[in-house]
Amino acid sequence: MKPHERNGHMPGGDETLAAVSPDVVGDLVAVERVDVEPSGSQMVPWTPSGRGGSYDDRTLHEVEVSVVPDIADLVPSVGPGLSRGLDQATEVITTLDRSHADVLTPLATLLLRAESVASSKIENIKADVDEYARALHGVKENSSAVAMVASTRALRDLIGTVDDGSDIVMDSILAAHRTLMAADPSERDYAGKARDMQNWIGGSDYSPLGAMYVPPAPTAVEHHLADLMSFCNRRNVHPIVQASIAHAQFESIHPFTDGNGRIGRALVNTILRRRRVTTAVVVPIASAIVARRDDYFDALAAHRAGDAGPLIAAFTAGSLIAASESSVSAHRLAQMPERWIEDAGRPRAGSAARKLISGFATNPVFSADDLEQRFVGATSSMYVAIENLTDAGVIRPLTKRTRNQVWVVSSIADELDALSVRIASRARTELRS
Known part of the structure; x- marks a missing residue:
């Protein structure tokens, strides 16, 4: 059995960015319920893989796995408070993207790295900035820094596939996962491949016994991913709502043996790029998410229970804050x-x-x-x-x-x-x- 995954205002700058003050973010992004179909469950056979684990691990013969609903045709209904926040966040991001032509290349590089580093930290992969910079040039003294560099390259490559507005396709996601995991000796054989085994989060190392979450059976992964791609490539859902729900769906499917979180968060900025909310920059939303890591996992759980509101609100507020602070960095870079x-x-x-x-x-x-x-x-x-x-x-x-x-x-x-x-x-x- 494969080990399972454990999981500022700019002088002379933009009025839109200046408007995102500490006093308004919480009120602007009201946490309103957004109904989605909840995940279900089913019992499937389980064969213990060896003699490891407890007696209960060794005698477990069936396990309850999630049944994820299809979302290809989902039409989420968002309330007025959250709608105002979504519109404000979109405006702030697009203003950032178009307002800094003189520093856009270095800003784009900085934000790409900030997002991938923060996304790695959510998975408890940590390294300081100098270790990360050394890893960029092939110094492999710190495995966490190497993983962060791989995350940067995977994010860059995945977003690059939709720069021209092309659809998001599974081949691109598999290629990004291959880039992410290729340097991991325990995952190299599974890099770029959807799982063909049951995985789970938390609980025992030897079985899904006591797990916090058990994703769908491996036989369902291909169908769920095809359905997800259909949702990702729609153009009649607000981009941030689309990105938030697609991310939650990806996390619920958990299609890889490892690296699901980082690829799932890379999907967020990929959707924003495809929908032309951004054309050059990557919004470091993960920096906001990692600061409230428990809230993020609670929001994912709420989505699976039928309410996408907390997750959409988290990504909307994170976008507002991240784009506003990125404008400060743009000014400093200039x-x-x-x-x-x-x-x-x-x-x-x-x-x-x-x-x-x-x-x-x-x-x-x-x-x-x-x-x-x-x-x-x-x-x-x-x-x-x-x-x-x-x-x-x-x-x-x-x-x-x-x-x-x-x-x-x-x-x-x-x-x-x-x-x-x-x-x-x-x-x-x-x-x-």
């Missing part, structure tokens, strides 16, 4: 290049230091090999500039090795942390329990 130049002593135009600085916004983590490729044989002056920029605190080394050193732009790495902290802080203080 100011960084001038500050780098100032901190470096205002090196002359065309100098090695200025050439290096010109690439920091789009490539905040870089190695000696990157320099060699970018400048076709980096000169000694380039490495002198690296030393000076390090002394000035503009960049910092991430490894102690002498060959193929890796550096990170300090202010961008720090902003990655700061953004997540700001979103989480607001989520803890502003959102209703």
